[in-house]
Amino acid sequence: RAKDTGKNNVQFYTMEMNASLEEKLELMDGLRTALAEEQFRIYYQPKVSLDTGMVFGVEALLRWQHPVRGMMAPDQFIPLAEESGAIVSIGEWVLLTACRQARAWQLGGLAPVTISVNVSARQFDDARLVMRVQRALELSGLAPQWLELEVTESLIMRDLQQAIAKMRELKAMGISLSIDDFGTGYSSLAALKSFPISSLKIDKSFIRDLDVSSDDQAIARAIISLSHQLQLRVIAEGVETVQQRSFLQDSGCDDMQGYLFSRPVMPEQIQGMLEAQGEALST
Numbered sequence: 001r002a003k004d005t006g007k008n009n010v011q012f013y014t015m016e017m018n019a020s021l022e023e024k025l026e027l028m029d030g031l032r033t034a035l036a037e038e039q040f041r042i043y044y045q046p047k048v049s050l051d052t053g054m055v056f057g058v059e060a061l062l063r064w065q066h067p068v069r070g071m072m073a074p075d076q077f078i079p080l081a082e083e084s085g086a087i088v089s090i091g092e093w094v095l096l097t098a099c100r101q102a103r104a105w106q107l108g109g110l111a112p113v114t115i116s117v118n119v120s121a122r123q124f125d126d127a128r129l130v131m132r133v134q135r136a137l138e139l140s141g142l143a144p145q146w147l148e149l150e151v152t153e154s155l156i157m158r159d160l161q162q163a164i165a166k167m168r169e170l171k172a173m174g175i176s177l178s179i180d181d182f183g184t185g186y187s188s189l190a191a192l193k194s195f196p197i198s199s200l201k202i203d204k205s206f207i208r209d210l211d212v213s214s215d216d217q218a219i220a221r222a223i224i225s226l227s228h229q230l231q232l233r234v235i236a237e238g239v240e241t242v243q244q245r246s247f248l249q250d251s252g253c254d255d256m257q258g259y260l261f262s263r264p265v266m267p268e269q270i271q272g273m274l275e276a277q278g279e280a281l282s283t
């Protein structure tokens with residue numbers, strides 16, 4: 001493309017590339033001090049049962065309160081943190097903070113909910129992952145049954161045997177594992193059968209056009225049926241409309257997560273939801 005754009009345009013293109021490289025280096029630099037400067041925040045998004053409408057879990061979603069750029073979404077910095085390796089210590093902080101939050105809600109008298117934490121490739125490969133998880137549970141006092149780790153198919157498929165071995169170790173601690181963004185990777189059905197997981201999450205790209213796309217409807221139904229045949233729970237992510245929810249309910253999907261019920265919110269708001277839910281139950 002640069003070929004037919006003329007000299008000035010080529011120059012401009014190069015400047016843009018330099019700007020973004022500079023930007024990238026600056027962000028990576030910021031990431032190194034962000035933990036110490038307490039610039040990370042965790043938002044929590046409810047997971048809701050489609051049968052009962054009850055919140056049974058929350059997913060921890062990281063944000064970076066950048067001193068200049070404001071609140072940044074993970075897609076803007078997690079790939080950089082992966083590249084630099086900073087994700088390992090950031091991830092450890094997320095794990096501990098999320099476990100402490102879940103424990104604090106329990107100690108505050110709320111009915112316990114599962115806390116789900118995303119784990120990316122570099123964290124998963126870390127030889128001390130199992131130890132880090134164990135430590136987060138010990139330091140927070142959270143019982144393992146309330147912690148779930150979300151991993152993607154593509155992460156597992158890089159080295160199937162090794163991933164399964166590590167997942168087994170994690171499961172043996174009493175925590176659960178879930179496959180995130182299901183349908184976007186390429187795990188074979190044979191491989192899926194051997195994953196020590198308890199649920200699958202249908203990727204939001206299949207949910208977005210559910211109302212109009214018969215292909216996506218077929219895919220969603222196939223994933224739901226596959227999950228149930230493997231005795232797994234199945235959750236849909238990115239549910240934004242009542243129509244999508246109805247379709248999923250009619251198709252036997254177990255749970256949902258999405259803006260229709262709630263965006264990712266601050267912990268105080270989750271507390272409010274859980275309190276309201278507890279009151280509704282006891283009246």
Ligand code: C2E
Nearest residue numbers: 061062073074075094118119120238239240257258259264
């Ligand atoms: P994910 O784990 O698949 O999380 C779902 C993403 O979809 C979240 O984006 C969430 O805010 C968004 N979402 C939820 N409901 C809806 C909806 O109804 N419509 C639409 N359009 N989007 C919805 P977010 O928070 O920007 O996170 C993006 C990704 O960053 C996550 O995808 C996850 O892979 C990664 N991530 C987030 N927090 C962490 C973390 O603590 N550690 C690691 N390693 N990765 C994280």
Ligand code: MG
Nearest residue numbers: 059118150180
């Ligand atoms: Mg996730």
Ligand code: MG
Nearest residue numbers: 180181201237
């Ligand atoms: Mg996902």
Ligand code: MG
Nearest residue numbers: 180181203204
């Ligand atoms: Mg995703």
